[in-house]
Structure formats: structure tokens, C-alpha cells
Amino acid sequence: MQHVYNELTEKSVGKVLIDEPFKKHTTIKIGGPADLFIRPKSIDSLKDALAILKKHDLPIRVIGRGSNLLTPDEGIRGAVIQFGKGLDHLEVLDDQIRVGGGYPLVRLAAMISRESLSGLEFAAGIPGSVGGAVFMNAGAHGSDISKILVKAHILFEDGTTEWLTNEQMQFDYRKSVLQDERKGYCIEAVFQLARGDKKAVLKEMKKHKEYRRETQPWDYPCAGSIFRNPLPNHAGQLVEELGLKGHRIGGAKISDMHGNFIVNEGDASYHDVIVLIELIKEQVKAEYQIEMMTEVEILS
Structure with a gap:
């Protein structure tokens, strides 16, 4: 593994660690060491890292903020790539935003609400990244990512990239096309929001955040909801x-x-x-x- 580490560091792809404890990067605080743990510093660095890992035929796992993950105590063989710093850019274009897959969803919702933009109030308190939220069509309070996504910039497992429209993402309840038919990772997303009353948006954000604090056990390490709701049941x-x-x-x-x-x-x-x-x-x-x-x- 040392030779792969050397190649990655020589290419300056970002932060690279050997035998990094996975429990440091999941909200439930469980998981053994990852052979390689990589946090790319940019989209180009991510592509470089993937090329090196594929050349050495290493298994690859991509994670965000680790809020919906359960990992074995024995650890993860191969490489783990975390979307975080370096993939957390944000551009506000009137009532649309273009945001990196590593941007924390909670921070994005809070920041956008202060800009009097409505549409992400449901995300208050969801402890994941934008990339993970798009991947699983995260949602709450009667709304979800599919309601606001215009298009997503996807990096596929073969190293190619493509912008997929909302329709092409084939969203369903906690599902997207990335989970089955076209396995890939969301490196950027464009969301369509709406100009609203700042006080009203902030009030709605606060209500959702307080609801989560009052009904969900975030005082302890956990991985969020364990099961999908078998609708109409919960x-x-x-x-x-x-x-x-x-x-x-x-x-x-x-x-x-x-x-x-x-x-x-x-x-x-x-x-x-x-x-x-x-x-x-x-x-x-x-x-x-x-x-x-x-x-x-x-x-x-």
C-alpha cells in the first residue's frame, strides 16, 4: 500500500492517510482502519486519485460526512475517498446555486436561508453532505432533494463525468439512479430555489431544527435513520x-x-x-x- 500512497502524494491529490480509523469519520463512531484514506483538494485531484487507484485495481469507497454509514470493526480494504474540503465550493446565481458535493447540507441550508432563499428549509438538521444527499434523495418534512435539483455533475466509476438532469437522476423515495443503474458520485449540484421573506424562511428553518433536536437522539453517536419508512407505515x-x-x-x-x-x-x-x-x-x-x-x- 505504501507505493500507492507514494504515487498519490507525489501527484499532490490532497490529504492521504494510511490505516486511518474509520470511526473518526462516521457519526456513529464505529469502524476500523481504512487501508488508504483520501480527501481530494479539488475535482481534478479527485480524478487523478481515481486514476491511480484504478491502475492498482484497488477497491474504492466514496463517503461524505459519514452520517449514514456503518463500517466493520476490521476496517475497510482498499481506498476510502471523502468528499470534504476542496469539494465544498459554492456559487449563488440569483435564485439558483451551484455547490460542491462535499459541502455540508446543514451549513448550506443555514447560509442560503440568510440569503432569503427558500427551498432548503427541510434540510435543517440533516447531518450529511450535498453529494450524499443527492445520491440518496435525502428529505424530510414533506420535501426532498428531487424537488429542487436542476442537474447534478456525476463522476462515474470509470472516471468519466456527466451532468445528469433531474429526470435522468430517476429519483424515488430515498433513491436515485446512482445507487443501481449508473453507479457514480455527485461532485456538484445545481439547485433551483426561490426568493422568499427572510424572516419566514429563518422561522421555518428554526422549526425543523428544533423538531429534530426534540425527537431524535443526536446527543449520542448514531447513524441517523436505520430503516427506510415502509410507507404508509413508519x-x-x-x-x-x-x-x-x-x-x-x-x-x-x-x-x-x-x-x-x-x-x-x-x-x-x-x-x-x-x-x-x-x-x-x-x-x-x-x-x-x-x-x-x-x-x-x-x-x-
């Missing part, structure tokens, strides 16, 4: 009806506050969380004949 409600809130395996616990959250109370392992996930799946299936699908991305 995952948290099903868990609560089964009496599973508060159930614990090792250091992992189904939140007392919200049934669709699993929190790390200090020493939870990957295995602890997986066992809880499987327990919920089995009991929901047995009681309601509903197949639960995870929203959190489980790496292996």
Missing part, C-alpha cells in the same frame, strides 16, 4: 409498537427517543448494531409481514 412507529425501544446489544441500543435510531453508548461494535438491525427486521416481518430495508449504508 419504521420508528413499528419498532415502538413491538416494544423494542431501549433494547440493547452490547454497547448499541435502540433509542428510547426514536425507534428508528440505534445509538452508540460508548463502546458499541459493528456486530452489536448488525444484531439489532436483524432483530428488528425479523420481528417486523413476523408481526406485520413487512420487509424492512435499511437506509443506512452498510459497508463490508
Whole structure:
């Protein structure tokens, strides 16, 4: 791995680390070392890094702010690329914005609201990056990314790039074309917003942020919603009806506050969380004949 590290640093692609603990980069604070951990300093540097990694036939994982990830304690083989500094540019063009995939969604929503732009209020409190939000069509409070996206600049696994329109992204509930048919990563997005009353926009932002603080257990490390809502049902409600809130395996616990959250109370392992996930799946299936699908991305 050292020779690949040397190539990456010689190319000056950005920050490159060997055996970087993954738990430092996920909101649930679980995960062993990544063989290589790379934070590109620009889109061109990202392309250079991908070319080097592909030349050496290394497995590649791309992450944002680590808010919907569960990673094994044994670590991740190959390379992890994090979209962050260097891919967090922002340009405001009247009522449209062009923003890098590494830009934090919470910060973007707050900044845009101060500019009297409406459309991102739903994102108040969503702890992910723009790239991850586009990838999974993140949403809340009756809105989501598909409602505001004009187009997304996608870097595909073969190293090519293309702007995809909203229609081409094939958005659905917590889904986009990037997850299945055209695997790739959102490096930039253009959002269509609307000029609004600044006080009204800020008030709506505050309401959504307070709702999350009052109903979700962000006082503990967690990965956000574990399951997609099996509409018209809601995952948290099903868990609560089964009496599973508060159930614990090792250091992992189904939140007392919200049934669709699993929190790390200090020493939870990957295995602890997986066992809880499987327990919920089995009991929901047995009681309601509903197949639960995870929203959190489980790496292996």
C-alpha cells in the first residue's frame, strides 16, 4: 500500500492517510482502519486519485460526512475517498446555486436561508453532505432533494463525468439512479430555489431544527435513520409498537427517543448494531409481514 500512497502524494491529490480509523469519520463512531484514506483538494485531484487507484485495481469507497454509514470493526480494504474540503465550493446565481458535493447540507441550508432563499428549509438538521444527499434523495418534512435539483455533475466509476438532469437522476423515495443503474458520485449540484421573506424562511428553518433536536437522539453517536419508512407505515412507529425501544446489544441500543435510531453508548461494535438491525427486521416481518430495508449504508 505504501507505493500507492507514494504515487498519490507525489501527484499532490490532497490529504492521504494510511490505516486511518474509520470511526473518526462516521457519526456513529464505529469502524476500523481504512487501508488508504483520501480527501481530494479539488475535482481534478479527485480524478487523478481515481486514476491511480484504478491502475492498482484497488477497491474504492466514496463517503461524505459519514452520517449514514456503518463500517466493520476490521476496517475497510482498499481506498476510502471523502468528499470534504476542496469539494465544498459554492456559487449563488440569483435564485439558483451551484455547490460542491462535499459541502455540508446543514451549513448550506443555514447560509442560503440568510440569503432569503427558500427551498432548503427541510434540510435543517440533516447531518450529511450535498453529494450524499443527492445520491440518496435525502428529505424530510414533506420535501426532498428531487424537488429542487436542476442537474447534478456525476463522476462515474470509470472516471468519466456527466451532468445528469433531474429526470435522468430517476429519483424515488430515498433513491436515485446512482445507487443501481449508473453507479457514480455527485461532485456538484445545481439547485433551483426561490426568493422568499427572510424572516419566514429563518422561522421555518428554526422549526425543523428544533423538531429534530426534540425527537431524535443526536446527543449520542448514531447513524441517523436505520430503516427506510415502509410507507404508509413508519419504521420508528413499528419498532415502538413491538416494544423494542431501549433494547440493547452490547454497547448499541435502540433509542428510547426514536425507534428508528440505534445509538452508540460508548463502546458499541459493528456486530452489536448488525444484531439489532436483524432483530428488528425479523420481528417486523413476523408481526406485520413487512420487509424492512435499511437506509443506512452498510459497508463490508
